[in-house]
Amino acid sequence: xxxxxxxxxxxxxxxxxxxxxxxxxxxxxxxxxxxxxxxxxxxxxxxxxxxxxxxxxxxxxxxxxxxxxxxxxxxxxxxxxxxxxxxxxxxxxxxxxxxxxxxxxxxxxxxxxxxxxxxxxxxxxxxxxxxxxxxxxxxxxxxxxxxxxxxxxxxxxxxxxxxxxxxxxxxxxxxxxxxxxxxxxxxxxxxxxxxxxxxxxxxxxxxxxxxxxxxxxxxxxxxxxxxxxxxxxxxxxxxxxxxxxxxxxxxxxxxxxxxxxxxxxxxxxxxxxxxxxxxxxxxxxxxxxxxxxxxxxxxxxxxxxxxxxxxxxxxxxxxxxxxxxxxxxxxxxxxxxxxxxxxxxxxxxxxxxxxxxxxxxxxxxxxxxxxxxxxxxxxxxxxxxxxxxxxxxxxxxxxxxxxx
Amino acid sequence: xxxxxxxxxxxxxxxxxxxxxxxxxxxxxxxxxxxxxxxxxxxxxxxxxxxxxxxxxxxxxxxxxxxxxxxxxxxxxxxxxxxxxxxxxxxxxxxxxxxxxxxxxxxxxxxxxxxxxxxxxxxxxxxxxxxxxxxxxxxxxxxxxxxxxxxxxxxxxxxxxxxxxxxxxxxxxxxxxxxxxxxxxxxxxxxxxxxxxxxxxxxxxxxxxxxxxxxxxxxxxxxxxxxxxxxxxxxxxxxxxxxxxxxxxxxxxxxxxxxxxxxxxxxxxxxxxxxxxxxxxxxxxxxxxxxxxxxxxxxxxxxxxxxxxxxxxxxxxxxxxxxxxxxxxxxxxxxxxxxxxxxxxxxxxxxxxxxxxxxxxxxxxxxxxxxxxxxxxxxxxxxxxxxxxxxxxxxxxxxxxxxx
Numbered sequence: 001x002x003x004x005x006x007x008x009x010x011x012x013x014x015x016x017x018x019x020x021x022x023x024x025x026x027x028x029x030x031x032x033x034x035x036x037x038x039x040x041x042x043x044x045x046x047x048x049x050x051x052x053x054x055x056x057x058x059x060x061x062x063x064x065x066x067x068x069x070x071x072x073x074x075x076x077x078x079x080x081x082x083x084x085x086x087x088x089x090x091x092x093x094x095x096x097x098x099x100x101x102x103x104x105x106x107x108x109x110x111x112x113x114x115x116x117x118x119x120x121x122x123x124x125x126x127x128x129x130x131x132x133x134x135x136x137x138x139x140x141x142x143x144x145x146x147x148x149x150x151x152x153x154x155x156x157x158x159x160x161x162x163x164x165x166x167x168x169x170x171x172x173x174x175x176x177x178x179x180x181x182x183x184x185x186x187x188x189x190x191x192x193x194x195x196x197x198x199x200x201x202x203x204x205x206x207x208x209x210x211x212x213x214x215x216x217x218x219x220x221x222x223x224x225x226x227x228x229x230x231x232x233x234x235x236x237x238x239x240x241x242x243x244x245x246x247x248x249x250x251x252x253x254x255x256x257x258x259x260x261x262x263x264x265x266x267x268x269x270x271x272x273x274x275x276x277x278x279x280x281x282x283x284x285x286x287x288x289x290x291x292x293x294x295x296x297x298x299x300x301x302x303x304x305x306x307x308x309x310x311x312x313x314x315x316x317x318x319x320x321x322x323x324x325x326x327x328x329x330x331x332x333x334x335x336x337x338x339x340x341x342x343x344x345x346x347x348x349x350x351x352x353x354x355x356x357x358x359x360x361x362x363x364x365x366x367x368x369x370x371x372x373x374x375x376x377x378x379x380x381x382x383x384x385x386x387x388x389x390x391x392x393x394x395x396x397x398x399x400x401x402x403x404x
Numbered sequence: 405x406x407x408x409x410x411x412x413x414x415x416x417x418x419x420x421x422x423x424x425x426x427x428x429x430x431x432x433x434x435x436x437x438x439x440x441x442x443x444x445x446x447x448x449x450x451x452x453x454x455x456x457x458x459x460x461x462x463x464x465x466x467x468x469x470x471x472x473x474x475x476x477x478x479x480x481x482x483x484x485x486x487x488x489x490x491x492x493x494x495x496x497x498x499x500x501x502x503x504x505x506x507x508x509x510x511x512x513x514x515x516x517x518x519x520x521x522x523x524x525x526x527x528x529x530x531x532x533x534x535x536x537x538x539x540x541x542x543x544x545x546x547x548x549x550x551x552x553x554x555x556x557x558x559x560x561x562x563x564x565x566x567x568x569x570x571x572x573x574x575x576x577x578x579x580x581x582x583x584x585x586x587x588x589x590x591x592x593x594x595x596x597x598x599x600x601x602x603x604x605x606x607x608x609x610x611x612x613x614x615x616x617x618x619x620x621x622x623x624x625x626x627x628x629x630x631x632x633x634x635x636x637x638x639x640x641x642x643x644x645x646x647x648x649x650x651x652x653x654x655x656x657x658x659x660x661x662x663x664x665x666x667x668x669x670x671x672x673x674x675x676x677x678x679x680x681x682x683x684x685x686x687x688x689x690x691x692x693x694x695x696x697x698x699x700x701x702x703x704x705x706x707x708x709x710x711x712x713x714x715x716x717x718x719x720x721x722x723x724x725x726x727x728x729x730x731x732x733x734x735x736x737x738x739x740x741x742x743x744x745x746x747x748x749x750x751x752x753x754x755x756x757x758x759x760x761x762x763x764x765x766x767x768x769x770x771x772x773x774x775x776x777x778x779x780x781x782x783x784x785x786x787x788x789x790x791x792x793x794x795x796x797x798x799x800x801x802x803x804x805x806x807x808x
Contacts, residue, residue, distance in 0.1 A: 007471070010471070361434065361746075361748075361749060361753065361755075363434055363435065363755060363776065364435070364440075365777055365780075377780070379755075379756075379776070379777070379780070380469070381463070381756075381780070381786045382786070383469055387468065387469040387470065389470075390468070390469055390470025390471060391469050391470040391754075392470075393470060394469075394470035394471070394472070394753075394754050399470055399471060399472060399754070400472070401472045401473065401474050401751070401752055402467055402471055402472065402473055402474060402477055402487075402488075403473060403474035403475075403476045403477035403487065403491060403492075403494075404474040404475065404476055404493070404494030404497070404632055
């Protein structure tokens with residue numbers, strides 16, 4: 001993180017310069033074996049390519065060479081927080097994203113509704129992807145779970161996913177997952193990482209057992225898997241660190257969650273990009289906010305599904321929306337991804353992520369394109385993702401000189 | 405800083421290999437909007453470009469991406485000291501540069517002679533840029549300031565600038581500036597940063613009040629602003645850290661100051677580059693010294709003034725002097741800047757700075773030029789400014805192998 005007593009005094013507030021950060025999730029990819037071209041190299045991206053010719057470009061790595069980040073660490077790095085030092089359990093992100101009242105001392109986890117057979121073995125880890133409606137009803141059933149001394153709150157997410165918040169004395173987040181990751185096996189027993197975590201493991205074990213009883217008559221979702229235990233993340237806010245007044249527009253709860261964890265206002269937001277842009281435009285002129293984070297999710301999902309062509313189309317779709325962002329005339333526009341999700345790998349990867357920063361103080365290099373290879377020759381070079389915030393602030397004239 | 409118990413034993417002394425470091429202040433720039441070419445790209449630099457073809461080239465950042473350094477931190481980084489950890493108040497640099505007897509326990513600050521109106525409001529922060537002669541006379545008046553238990557010494561710099569040294573028990577440098585930075589307001593009260601700094605704040609307040617009385621009859625310089633409080637910088641010397649015998653040739657007091665702070669001999673030196681080179685040539689053959697720092701200031705001033713064309717001319721002028729440096733046949737020649745000063749920004753910036761290192765062990769890359777873009781493909785890549793000293797020593801064969 002660039003925050004410290006040394007750097008904090010350098011952040012210039014009140015300049016009015018606005019930074020707009022568009023995160024195209026899972027942006028980077030790998031060459032298609034048949035063509036030798038990556039998703040970004042295959043897509044027609046006239047707006048992004050034109051922007052590159054006016055911007056500072058480069059490549060960034062969330063965790064350094066070779067290390068693949070989850071969405072949480074990757075986003076923390078984008079916002080300038082050291083992802084190795086600041087861990088946030090996925091459950092905590094879900095709770096934050098759902099807008100649950102989540103406080104220091106609470107512990108959260110994610111739930112999957114699943115199907116178990118007569119012997120208690122998991123036969124479908126996602127219970128046939130039950131509709132969100134059903135998820136909501138089942139969460140209502142789980143409201144009856146009663147654990148002495150602990151307040152339990154269950155909230156639905158999309159389809160088979162839900163989140164649970166435990167509130168009480170002596171809770172902690174050092175507890176393993178119950179998800180066996182494969183079918184044909186029973187859920188794993190909940191293991192405490194240390195003696196201090198034994199109470200939490202016992203509380204969670206009681207919760208799962210009672211949930212099993214309450215769901216026994218349901219089909220297909222007759223059990224829950226629990227994972228991603230996390231405490232309330234006590235991060236300094238972007239207000240404190242950078243003197244920014246930040247807003248996050250993200251349709252998916254987890255991304256809203258991480259945005260809230262760093263102090264962003266996160267208005268309720270549709271997952272469709274055009275709805276997000278409507279909201280952005282409506283608030284942009286009125287608001288005092290000076291840092292805007294907009295999250296575009298579908299590119300990552302296409303990469304995760306191994307669907308090269310769909311990822312290409314989605315990149316082109318996003319490119320088509322860029323003029324709406326430019327029309328807002330932000331003093332600084334940053335376009336990048338949180339990490340790479342090559343379709344060929346069907347998952348996140350460690351490969352560096354292209355980035356462009358458009359602003360007055362930019363240093364463009366001819367021939368730069370919004371691709372993995374096309375950004376390699378940009379003036380930003382290869383940087384750590386955690387360094388992006390300082391560069392964005394610098395391009396916005398919001399970083400004062402250090403020393404005389 | 406590259407000094408540590410680990411590296412100190414690696415520095416080879418007695419090889420006789422000399423390192424000549426030419427610092428072209430504020431070297432880097434940004435493209436002119438009309439041409440798309442930076443100051444370095446616009447200038448005709450036949451000597452530098454020819455040298456690039458025989459040198460290791462690259463780009464360096466004094467404070468990392470996005471952070472803009474003052475001259476002090478930037479020079480500390482060039483000499484291999486971590487600029488985030490080693491802060492030197494500008495007053496301390498001035499004192500050192502002026503050759504004042506400055507010792508541990510002393511506190512220094514900078515003075516601006518200024519004009520205040522009848523209500524005590526600053527009407528001109530530079531007192532109409534009074535000539536240096538006047539400054540000298542006014543400093544003489546201030547010799548009469550008498551503060552019990554504190555020895556006060558005032559010394560003139562150029563035009564309206566002076567430095568003050570306080571010597572006595574219990575002084576410290578945690579005191580804010582009195583310069584309001586704008587006209588129409590009275591000087592700021594001197595604020596102590598902590599309880600330990602209250603005595604120093606009171607001493608400085610007495611000094612300013614008494615100075616106001618002594619200058620009351622003067623015009624236009626009837627008051628002083630005080631800023632940049634700094635203690636004696638206790639830095640390990642380049643002799644201790646690298647086993648070098650260093651000399652610094654700089655016309656401006658502040659740069660002599662920082663050179664002295666790291667243990668350089670700093671002979672009195674004209675600010676004109678040809679006079680500096682005369683002095684360099686005269687001492688070069690005779691001296692036992694093996695590290696030479698030569699500072700060329702005018703390029704930075706032109707950038708600060710936003711004068712693109714003048715910066716271009718000055719770069720060309722400096723290029724014309726290069727044969728004199730080459731004629732000395734230093735074993736290693738390093739040409740770089742301390743930071744970028746793009747004319748377009750009219751001030752220092754964070755943009756990486758081109759560097760060339762000419763020496764036996766260099767690895768040239770065809771097509772490299774002494775420009776921001778032309779050095780990006782050099783064999784040194786992108787480095788921290790603090791890494792340059794190790795590279796210079798390595799090119800000079802003055803760094804031994806680590807481990808067997």
